[in-house]
Amino acid sequence: MSYRIILTIFLLTLQILYAQEDEFKDIVVLLEGNRVVGKITEILPGEQVTIQTRAGSTFTFKTNQIKTILRYGIPGAIDFTKSTNETIKKTQQLPPPKVDSSKAQTDKPAKPKVVWDQTPKRSTPQKYYEPVVESTDEPKFRINVEGGYSYRTAEVSGNVPADFKSYIEKLKSGYNIAANFTYFFGEEYGICFHFSRFMTSNSVDGVVVYDIETGNILGVGKMENNISIAMYGVGLAQRKFLSESILLYASGILGLATYSDDWKLPNKSVEIEGSAFALSGLVGLDFKLDPNWAAGLDILYLLGTVSNFKVNGKTADLGKESLNRFDVNIGLKYFFY
Helix, strand or coil, X not given: CHHHHHHHHHHHHHHHHCCCCCCCCEEEEECCCCEEEEEEEEEECCCEEEEECCCCCEEEEEHHHEEEEECCCXXXXXXXXXCHHHHHHCXXXXXXXXXXXXXXXXXXXXXXXXXXXXXXXXXCCCEECCCCCCECCCCCEEEEEEEEEEEECCCCCCCXXXXXXXXXXXXXXXXXXXXXXXXXXXXXXXXXXXXXXEEEEEEEEEEEEECCCCCCEEEEEEEEEEEEEEEEEEEEEEEEECCCCEEEEEEEEEEEEEEEEEEECCCCEEEEEEEEEEXXXXXXXXXXXXXXXXXXXXXXXXXEEECCEEECCEEECCCCEECCEEEEEEEEEEEEC
């Protein structure tokens, strides 16, 4: 059932990522050979071309800086090294304005205007282009530090005595801290390195420990469990700009999970340890505060099962322990190039 949950999360993520057609694949090629990838929002023949990157920055180039432009989904390229009249002939023209026959024919005819984006007002450029190579104005690095609520989804075993079921149920809830470092090798895809640590504890007084064979009481007092589950992993990440200030982030991570339970009884202490391969999937939203900082909300689901344990350093057969859990976190993200 847990595997179906995480599969559903990934499918929903992919549906969101590709729900809208990617409009940021126009290319402006400059005379010196550099290119800027984004969405062309305005073309003024003989004057300038404006392009907006996926990250939301706007660049405006004079026509004498441009070699060609390529429109995504439109075959052929517009060559800006030729005359303006030749360029206009190869592009879409608006119908010529109606001429009033009552006026003198000495009036100059209206100049055809190329319009790619039906914007009522002429866009105001934010800045002029400074030469870079293959610039898309998107940061290549993302550092994320976060924390929040966690809930382990496995059911309590039927072998647990009824008096202790509520005690075990409380150990399913806890909190986590996490850190994630991502390097984007393209506009959308990257590789990420992940660390997270789940922690929970519970205690109860009046516990009686006795010898099963003799029935003798070995101790009376407090029982306490301190459980932690850590994961170290690497995986693939994907991002998509939903707007200039909102970024959708998703990743799938494979790694090693470690389980530790410091179990204290009235008469002794027991250290239970184990490890297993684990898989986690994350979906989150980053809300940019400025070009480098963002606040975000992430949802993570972890899958894993420990079957090999050590009790006080010695191998023991304790059955299987599910590590499956949900994390709901808030955190800060830092972006840089």
